[in-house]
Amino acid sequence: MSPQVILLFSGKRKSGKDYLTDHLQQRLKNECGVIKISAPIKSYWAKENNLNLNELLSHNEYKEQYRLEMIRWSDSIRAQDYGYFCRQACHDALDKPTWIVSDIRRKTDICWFKETYKDLVKTIRIVADEETRKSRGFQYKDGIDNVASECDLDDYGDWDLVINNGEGKPTLQKQMESIMELCKNNK
Ligand SMILES: Nc1ncnc2c1ncn2[C@@H]1O[C@H](COP(=O)(O)OP(=O)(O)O)[C@@H](O)[C@H]1O
Ligand SMILES: C[C@@](O)(CCOP(=O)(O)OP(=O)(O)O)CC(=O)O
Numbered sequence: 001m002s003p004q005v006i007l008l009f010s011g012k013r014k015s016g017k018d019y020l021t022d023h024l025q026q027r028l029k030n031e032c033g034v035i036k037i038s039a040p041i042k043s044y045w046a047k048e049n050n051l052n053l054n055e056l057l058s059h060n061e062y063k064e065q066y067r068l069e070m071i072r073w074s075d076s077i078r079a080q081d082y083g084y085f086c087r088q089a090c091h092d093a094l095d096k097p098t099w100i101v102s103d104i105r106r107k108t109d110i111c112w113f114k115e116t117y118k119d120l121v122k123t124i125r126i127v128a129d130e131e132t133r134k135s136r137g138f139q140y141k142d143g144i145d146n147v148a149s150e151c152d153l154d155d156y157g158d159w160d161l162v163i164n165n166g167e168g169k170p171t172l173q174k175q176m177e178s179i180m181e182l183c184k185n186n187k
Contacts, residue, residue, distance in 0.1 A: 004097045005186040006117050007179065010104040010153050011126030013145070014138040016165040018059060020126060020175060021102040027176055033094030035101045037109060040088035041074045068141075071149045082108035083116075090116075098183065106152045122182050125159045128166030 007024075011017045025034055039057065045066060046053035055062040077084050086109055089101075104110060104123070113121045130138070144150060161182050163175050170178075 003099045006099040008101045008104040008123045014133040014136040015126045015128040032098040033096040037089045083112035086112040122160045124161045132166035
């Protein structure tokens, strides 16, 4: 079965990408599959450096020790082929009508998905103010928070949906409904 809608989620560290996409997955159950562009990066890095892949994939602090190096290495691959990790992440194409891509970071990620899947693609930006992100554990790091990995989409202006997940955010129910509404147009 080919997908009917592909939801691309983006947002800064601790904006709530995993939180909201996990909830969406619980809601859609078997109807959806989750794709993480960081998965093939982490898998390669774990193998090369003999690291614990499950820890690297988890929400724990463990991955933070390796984030800077993974960004640098993955950017060197992207410089040759910007779709490399997007393609790898979609490789075992999910047999589900809705795909949730939980970690879009660069304009080239959006470009690759739109070139490949055309108008199946919907882009969603999760925003949260810095105070809220700090209360969730965000700490600014030079080389991470001021490079493409975190900033390339700051000036992207063509989101299909922007969700506030910070101060004054709507209820989770409302956040989910706005996503479902976006999907409806593709089904
Ligand atoms: N709307 C929310 N309500 C309660 N906790 C939240 C909410 N959004 C995010 N969090 C919590 O904030 C932390 C960071 O969220 P996470 O989804 O991991 O961010 P990101 O994936 O964008 O780095 C997690 O502990 C998560 O459970
Ligand atoms: C090297 C990375 O892929 C690591 C991303 O790991 P996660 O996607 O787990 O990070 P957060 O959800 O923001 O905490 C970043 C990149 O620029 O590709």
